[in-house]
Amino acid sequence: MQPDAVQQASPATQISAWFRSIPLCTRSVLVLCSGIYACCLLTGYDDFYPFCLSAQDVVQKLQVYRIFTSPLLHVGILHIAFNMLAFVPIASSLERTQGSLPLAHLLALLTLVGDSFFIILSYALSYWDEQRWLNTCAVGFSGIVFGLIVIDNAASGASHRSVFGFFAVPAKVYPWALLLLWQILLPGVSFLGHLGGILAGEAHVRGLLKYITPSTAFVQRMEGTWPVSACAHWDAFILSTTTELSGPVLPTSYRPSETGSTDTPRAAMAGVWSWVEQMRSRISTGYSAVPSSDPGERTTSHSPAGRGAFAGQPHTIAGQEAASQKFRLVIWQQSVFEIRDVSGKRTSRNLLRATLMQFVETQSRMQAGPRLCHFCIARVVPRASWPRQIATKASGSDALCDWVVSQGGGLRSLKIESGEGNRGFELVAAEDIAEGTTVISLPEAATLAYDDGKTDHKLQALINQIPADLWGARLALRVISERIKATNSKWNTYIENLPRGIPGLPIFFQREAVQGLQYAPVTHQINKRCRFLLDYTTKELQGNADAFQGQNVDANALAWGMGVVTSRGFRLKGLSASASMLPLIDMSSHSFEPNCKVQQLSNGDVRMITLREVSRGLPLTLSYGNLDNDALLLDYGFFVRGNPHDRVGLQFTLALIKAGRAEVAKISDADQSSLDSLPSWQRGRLEELGVESGSEVTLGRKPVATEALVAAIRILAATDESQLQGRGAADLGSLEKPLNGDVEVLALRILAGVCLCAHNRFSSTLAEDDMAIEAALQGREPLAADVLLAVQFRAEKKRVLYDALASIASRIKEVAPTLTSETPKHSV
Numbered sequence: 001m002q003p004d005a006v007q008q009a010s011p012a013t014q015i016s017a018w019f020r021s022i023p024l025c026t027r028s029v030l031v032l033c034s035g036i037y038a039c040c041l042l043t044g045y046d047d048f049y050p051f052c053l054s055a056q057d058v059v060q061k062l063q064v065y066r067i068f069t070s071p072l073l074h075v076g077i078l079h080i081a082f083n084m085l086a087f088v089p090i091a092s093s094l095e096r097t098q099g100s101l102p103l104a105h106l107l108a109l110l111t112l113v114g115d116s117f118f119i120i121l122s123y124a125l126s127y128w129d130e131q132r133w134l135n136t137c138a139v140g141f142s143g144i145v146f147g148l149i150v151i152d153n154a155a156s157g158a159s160h161r162s163v164f165g166f167f168a169v170p171a172k173v174y175p176w177a178l179l180l181l182w183q184i185l186l187p188g189v190s191f192l193g194h195l196g197g198i199l200a201g202e203a204h205v206r207g208l209l210k211y212i213t214p215s216t217a218f219v220q221r222m223e224g225t226w227p228v229s230a231c232a233h234w235d236a237f238i239l240s241t242t243t244e245l246s247g248p249v250l251p252t253s254y255r256p257s258e259t260g261s262t263d264t265p266r267a268a269m270a271g272v273w274s275w276v277e278q279m280r281s282r283i284s285t286g287y288s289a290v291p292s293s294d295p296g297e298r299t300t301s302h303s304p305a306g307r308g309a310f311a312g313q314p315h316t317i318a319g320q321e322a323a324s325q326k327f328r329l330v331i332w333q334q335s336v337f338e339i340r341d342v343s344g345k346r347t348s349r350n351l352l353r354a355t356l357m358q359f360v361e362t363q364s365r366m367q368a369g370p371r372l373c374h375f376c377i378a379r380v381v382p383r384a385s386w387p388r389q390i391a392t393k394a395s396g397s398d399a400l401c402d403w404v405v406s407q408g409g410g411l412r413s414l415k416i417e418s419g420e421g422n423r424g425f426e427l428v429a430a431e432d433i434a435e436g437t438t439v440i441s442l443p444e445a446a447t448l449a450y451d452d453g454k455t456d457h458k459l460q461a462l463i464n465q466i467p468a469d470l471w472g473a474r475l476a477l478r479v480i481s482e483r484i485k486a487t488n489s490k491w492n493t494y495i496e497n498l499p500r501g502i503p504g505l506p507i508f509f510q511r512e513a514v515q516g517l518q519y520a521p522v523t524h525q526i527n528k529r530c531r532f533l534l535d536y537t538t539k540e541l542q543g544n545a546d547a548f549q550g551q552n553v554d555a556n557a558l559a560w561g562m563g564v565v566t567s568r569g570f571r572l573k574g575l576s577a578s579a580s581m582l583p584l585i586d587m588s589s590h591s592f593e594p595n596c597k598v599q600q601l602s603n604g605d606v607r608m609i610t611l612r613e614v615s616r617g618l619p620l621t622l623s624y625g626n627l628d629n630d631a632l633l634l635d636y637g638f639f640v641r642g643n644p645h646d647r648v649g650l651q652f653t654l655a656l657i658k659a660g661r662a663e664v665a666k667i668s669d670a671d672q673s674s675l676d677s678l679p680s681w682q683r684g685r686l687e688e689l690g691v692e693s694g695s696e697v698t699l700g701r702k703p704v705a706t707e708a709l710v711a712a713i714r715i716l717a718a719t720d721e722s723q724l725q726g727r728g729a730a731d732l733g734s735l736e737k738p739l740n741g742d743v744e745v746l747a748l749r750i751l752a753g754v755c756l757c758a759h760n761r762f763s764s765t766l767a768e769d770d771m772a773i774e775a776a777l778q779g780r781e782p783l784a785a786d787v788l789l790a791v792q793f794r795a796e797k798k799r800v801l802y803d804a805l806a807s808i809a810s811r812i813k814e815v816a817p818t819l820t821s822e823t824p825k826h827s828v
């Protein structure tokens with residue numbers, strides 16, 4: 001699967017890769033602050049007074065420059081380290097979603113407004129104690145970091161946030177709780193500096209600064225002018241992508257989760273807490289930030305631990321292919337804290353190693369393409385808020401039924417009800433329905449397609465440029481264009497009823513959930529889709545606002561459109577034909593044994609017809625196809641437990657088969673010999689099979705393995721060509737047609753070994769997953785909804801492997817009854 005990047009790249013390469021992954025504006029601030037700090041250090045300069053933020057000097061001596069010089073100065077290595085560790089991840093994320101220019105503007109705004117609040121508050125408080133408040137002089141970037149925390153927090157949409165894992169607070173008060181806690185932990189830090197930052201952030205979030213914020217059009221004009229346009233050629237420069245939409249607002253920012261405190265595992269935060277306490281005792285002895293009692297003496301008030309606190313949630317990097325089975329790395333945003341073993345016990349505080357692992361992660365992200373990974377998009381698009389977003393549609397359901405009727409459609413014997421678990425709304429039989437009943441009829445005019453001849457020509461031209469196999473993107477553009485038209489669209493009632501977020505779709509997963517999947521085929525697809533969304537919107541859709549009523553369609557908008565389309569679109573004329581949206585019919589849930597089907601009549605009208613008698617109260621279901629869980633998760637945001645079509649994908653290589661053999665033979669290492677070292681007859685037979693190294697093979701319930709894999713294993717298990725009994729490439733892969741005795745048993749055992757290898761690629765065991773799922777469902781160890789789904793998904797993959805192993809074991813018994821004690825004994 002993924003290469004072991006730890007062994008491939010030197011720390012220097014990894015540090016440089018990490019540095020290059022930081023977008024331009026954030027990088028410039030990092031370089032500027034670090035450069036100034038390094039210069040001061042090298043020259044021994046430590047008189048910050050002329051540049052710090054002092055209310056009195058700004059107001060009475062008009063030294064306004066202090067507003068902009070004070071954030072750039074830091075008084076110690078810890079001061080700058082913590083400020084930058086807090087700043088870089090939040091700012092990078094904002095820059096990737098909003099663009100370099102908007103972030104530069106935001107930082108300037110937070111500096112100006114935050115420091116203005118600082119000055120106003122200093123004067124207000126000087127009424128009680130002039131010396132204490134007017135003599136305070138602050139330096140450091142933490143005020144701005146606090147402002148960014150407020151903005152990041154509002155964008156996160158979480159209803160609750162955990163404060164150091166000890167208690168959860170409503171998200172609204174999270175920055176305030178951090179402010180208070182930070183003040184208690186580090187009494188010397190600049191309270192007013194942080195407060196000013198928070199107030200500036202709040203003002204921004206509440207839209208109070210919009211009058212001094214340039215419009216998107218202005219920013220984009222600026223991006224076209226020199227020297228900004230010169231910077232735009234750099235990879236690190238992010239073009240602005242903000243969408244301003246009238247009518248229903250597309251999900252341009254992360255809005256959402258209804259779940260309670262979805263933050264980190266408490267245990268991880270407890271580690272952070274103890275670390276914070278340690279830092280506190282170390283730092284607080286180092287500096288005194290209490291204003292001097294001598295009015296003539298100025299004291300620099302600063303926050304060594306960051307004039308800001310750290311925002312965000314810790315991420316558990318599980319499933320790093322390299323070292324995943326030994327430990328997991330717990331990080332909090334990008335700040336490295338400690339390493340834990342798989343059971344969660346802290347094993348060491350090996351900062352360097354942890355940092356390296358972080359770089360590895362950054363690098364693999366970069367290999368997938370900077371700016372285009374799921375981390376970026378996870379920040380851009382809304383995380384589906386599970387029950388609530390669906391529930392908002394309840395009142396609109398009647399309107400949808402009325403709309404279908406108003407379009408000349410008809411419905412019979414059905415109602416819309418909330419389905420089980422997270423499946424949202426579904427169609428339910430309102431009475432007993434006989435087989436062959438048409439429960440919904442939909443005239444062609446009520447369906448929404450991109451090739452109906454009614455699409456605006458500019459939009460149609462844009463759609464035609466998209467390759468036909470990307471039907472999802474084609475249809476998504478049409479749906480988005482109708483959404484932008486709002487009440488001017490004929491489909492407005494339908495569009496209004498679409499969910500604003502699609503629960504469970506992995507493109508909306510947070511990073512820890514994507515990593516929690518531990519399954520390369522799906523994470524690869526997520527990256528690919530997110531890359532497409534960002535690429536297509538930044539390269540192809542830029543400058544095409546005309547096709548969308550003058551609105552920019554950014555990655556958020558397209559992600560929403562694609563999500564809606566992949567989870568609800570129909571391809572009635574076959575997989576190679578165009579797709580369409582079928583209002584109301586697309587409220588049906590999936591079943592592999594559906595009780596309804598959809599039929600298109602020759603005049604284009606569509607009907608949903610029962611396939612058998614359906615009792616009152618039962619859901620009316622359709623089959624979305626015989627899909628494996630990967631496809632269900634990626635396109636629909638759910639998967640089916642015990643799915644007969646589910647499979648585990650692997651890349652075929654000779655090494656895989658050798659590793660399988662080593663696994664069952666209990667040899668510590670597979671021999672690394674290449675294809676060339678095989679006898680010529682074996683090489684020839686493998687070539688005949690035509691299965692290329694790196695192509696996908698699968699293990700599953702039925703069939704247990706791809707025929708090519710079985711055939712290759714049999715070829716390698718044989719010691720003599722005659723043992724293959726003259727079987728050709730075409731029929732060597734059928735498990736139903738075994739080879740003779742020992743060769744077949746050996747082949748089956750190697751296949752079992754391959755299953756074990758596939759299992760070993762997960763960094764957790766099924767028992768661990770099941771425990772985590774149970775603890776989450778019982779509320780003992782809450783997991784974010786997407787993380788829980790990821791854990792359930794990977795547990796299901798392991799069940800597939802167990803079932804495959806069971807089938808192989810019973811097959812071994814069948815072909816070699818006398819060898820039953822030799823069947824694989826591995827406990828997986």
Ligand SMILES: C[S@@+](CC[C@H](N)C(=O)[O-])C[C@H]1O[C@@H](n2cnc3c(N)ncnc32)[C@H](O)[C@@H]1O
Binds near residue numbers: 425499567568588590
């Ligand atoms: C075609 S829509 C069905 C209507 C949707 N439930 C709603 O509320 O709008 C498909 C979505 O329904 C949910 N769904 C459908 N069948 C499901 C099933 N068998 N299990 C879980 N969720 C299902 C998934 O969220 C999927 O993306």
